[in-house]
Each structure stands twice: as C-alpha cells, then as structure tokens.
Amino acid sequence: MPQTNSPRKDGPQADTPLFAGLPGDIAVSFEFFPPKTEKMEAQLWDAITQLAPLGPNFVSVTYGAGGSTRERTHGTVARIVTETDLVPAAHLTCVAASKAEIAEIADQYWQAGVRHIVALRGDPSPADNGIFVPHPQGYANAAELVAGLKAQHDFDISVAAYPEVHPEAASAEADLDNLKRKLDAGATRAITQVFFSNDAYFRFLDRALAAGIAAPILPGIMPVTNFAAIRRMSANTEIPGWMESMFEDLDERPGPRALVAAVAAADQCRRLYDGGVRDFHFYTLNRAEQAYAICQLLGLRAGRNDKGSA
Template sequence: MTKTPNISFEFFPPKNMAATFGLFETVNALHDLKPGFVSVTYGAGGTTRTLTHEAVELLHKKFGLNVAAHLTCVDATKAETLAIADAYAAAGVSEIVALRGDPPKGAGGFTPHPEGFANSIELIEALSETGKFKLRVGAYPDPHPEAADENADVKFLKRKFDAGADSAITQFFFDPDTFFRFRDRAVATGVTGKILPGILPISSWTGVKKFAQSCGTPVPAHLDDLFTKAGDNAEQLSIDLATDMCEKLIAGGVDDLHFYTLNKPNLSKSVCTNLGVTSA
C-alpha cells in the first residue's frame, strides 16, 4: 500500500473581487486536508506584490495556515524587498519562497534593479542572515530556458542551499523519471536538502502546453494524443495521470508533494483523496 504523503498547495493572489471569492473557495476546499504549508505567488514583474502580501496575511490569520510567501528580486531595491520580508515576519509569517522572479511581460529577460538583488542567491543570503525565516527555493528538473547546459540548474540549486535554503520546490514535469534523474544529480552534486516535486493536475491541456513551452518543459506526445481523445473525460484523465505520477514518486522515496492548484481545488483534492490524504 502506498504511504500517505505530506502535502502542500500553491495559490494565486486574487486580482479582483471575483478572484478573491475564487481564492476563498479554493482554500475552503483544501485547508481541511491539513497541508504542511501553502504558498502564494507573485505575478510576473512583481505585478501582484501588494495583493500577494494581503493574501498571505489573510490565509495566515483567517485560516490558520502556515503560509510560505513568494518573494522575488524583480523591480525593487534591496531595502524595499527586505522591508516586505520584515512585514511578513511582523504578521507572523515564518516561511518565504525566495525566487529571482520572472521579468515583466515584454521585457525580453531579467534585468536587476540598479539597487536590487542581482539574483536569487543574493536574496537567499540576505534573508538567511535575518534568521527570521525558513527558506524554500525553486528548482528545475527540466533545464531552465536560460540554463547553459543540463547540469547548470543542479549546480545553481547547490548554490541556493549553500546560501541558506532549507528546501526546494520543483517546476512541474510530466514524467516521474524526470524528477528522479534531477534528484540523483542534485545528490551527486552535494545537495542534502529536501527537494519537493511540484505537481500540476491538468485543468486545461491547451493552457498547460502553452505554459510548458514558455518554461522549457518538454511535452510528451502521448499526452497530446490522450487529451485529444479524452473529450468529456479530460478531467478524470487528469486526475488519473496525476495520481499515477504521485504514486510512482512516493514509491521512489518521495515524502512530500507540492500541488500547483491554479486556484481550482477539485483536481488537487481528488488526487489527494486517491493518495489517502483526507480530512478525516
């Protein structure tokens, strides 16, 4: 029998009132599964910085969740970024997902603020020095679009842990072997911290393909065929595929799973139920 994993969820900050209700509905549907933590993202270019902060405080205070707030280097000075971190600490938030962050749309690439952090390593070091936070970072089992070679992401992850990271959360992937190969390379490089696989139950195959292409994640041809033929059964197919991948990850020694909910709780909750994670 598959052992029951520890789980966590990622949410988007709401951009308007309708989205606020959507976030509440998502959290209401998932919080009774007792996630170890939940994270709240930043929009590209830091566009949801204030909304993220408000959502983090709300989830922490109203729902009593352990919230890991995303914090990026984009379009802010070091002082401004650390002031945001201080505000999180003052609100009782003790975890941060420290990321370089995506550049604003149309920017063509990341350019550090003249008075800001040059990359995620500098941000992690500065946050670690405060002693206030448990730090989680990003990891890329498939090569990041800016990576020089397939080992570049592993080497950079090692630097993140050396800088003070406590654990890493991967970008989503389609094949559990992709995660296992990355984990093995990371261990061989000297990474000893926990690496949590990021799981994306597929709510829209068209949308996921587009997102995958933008972040360098290879799209398996057989999935294209499966979703083309699925028709009205696409949701059940998504649940079955995600459940199967999670079971294989658990069988391969994974204890923790991080679900990208896209603020749509039903798929993630169904997969968790299949894995034995319930509110009972």
C-alpha cells in the same frame, strides 16, 4: 462462433486497484495565486477551505511577473495568517525592487507572523522584453536574495528547482550549481517546476545527490486544466507522447478534460510514491477538487494530519 475466454490473472493484483491500501504517509503543500476580483477571491477561499483539513505543511501564494501582484500577495498571505491556522509561504522575487524595498516587504511579513518565504529570481518584467535585468540596487539572483533574507530574519526559505533545466541556464550543470548556491545560502528545500516525466525528476534527484545536495526537492504537480496552454508553456518541459494522446480532442471539453487530468496526475503521483516520494507540492490554480482527489487516492484523509483549518 465459439466463445474465446479472455486471459485471466489470478492472485491479489487482479482485483486490487492501483491506489488501494495506501497508508496516507505523505506530506503535502499547496500553491495559490492572489485573486484579481471578488469572484476570484471567493473561489480562492473556497479552495483554501476545502484543502485546509488535509493538513498541508504550508500553502504558498505567488507573486506576479515584475512584482505586479505585490500588494495582493501580501493581502492574501495576511488573511491566511489572521483567518486560518495554516502556515503561509509568501513568494518574493528580485524583480523591479531594490534591496531596501525587499527588506521592507520581508519586515512586514515577519511582523505579520509569516515565517516562510519562497525566494525566486522572478520572471522578467514585461518592460524588459523578456530579459531579466537586475534592479540597480537590487539582488542579481535568487541565491543573493536568500542570503539577504536569512541575514534579516531566520526565515524558512524554499527555492525553485528545474528537473529539465531552466530555459535561461547555460547548461544542466550550471543550473544545478545555481540550485546548490541557493541552498548553501540558507534555503531549506527546493520545489520543482512542473514536470510530466517522472524519469526526468528521478534523474535530477540522482544528479543533485551526486552534486552534494541533500535538501528535500519536492515534486511540483499540476493537473492539466488546459492542455493547449501546457503546450505553449512547455519550452523546456517534456510532454510524453502518451499524454498528447490522452488529451487529444479535449481542449473544448472541460468536463472530460478535468477527469482525464485528475487520472493522469494521480497516476504520476502514484508512480512517484512507488519511487519513494512522500512529499508533494500541488499547483492548484485556486481550485481544490483535483488536488483533494489525488490526496484521497494517495491515502491522505482530512483530519489525520491537521495543521490548520480555514
């Protein structure tokens, strides 16, 4: 059979990779969780050591459901303060704590040199059957927590945002009103829940701006390490059809899955970049490789924006 020539595109785009030539004009932050074992602690500090040279604006440390990791969170944050030059952001929630207890924790952070708090209502305590019940002497919501923290110390405060609406919100409008209350109470920025639809994120930014919200809303990016878990967790998060197809049959193949996850997350970030985003927050799950690779693809290089080292 005669050979048929394939279509050809001439010009600079034909041989230019999607990530070529990016100037690295981005800011990043990373989220970690407090380790439960010595092995997990070693993994955490390996991740911190690898990611620190990228100069993150801050690194946050999570707080378990019902305040279950309070001491471990504090210990991890304290170690970041004493052993690195990174800026730690400690998660703090309203769950199972009085205002006096929260004030004591906030004082401890302030005295330890922590100036950034991620203030959250928090997931319900398991003892409350999945329903948030405010402590009788506690804060009823994150907006109250933000106001209380700002009255106590001049913390830099981040709060949560939900591009696809919080599962417990009465409506999208009510959810946006709640975000505005948190920012009006003194929060500096919002960090989004994980999302996979960039259209949902950009629509959310438009709605926020129309509601008078001018504070930065950082996209929360998480490379998929376990797609089956993502399916279980995605009650209010759209999983695009292309993503289902991309991860098909990979649940039992961790190596290929990690490679595909890095490609998918990097592509998401590249498209966010094309839409004007320059500040990214990565949910690392205490692993550095994928977040580092994505930053590399976006043009960020170790040492160029060095705010800390481990």
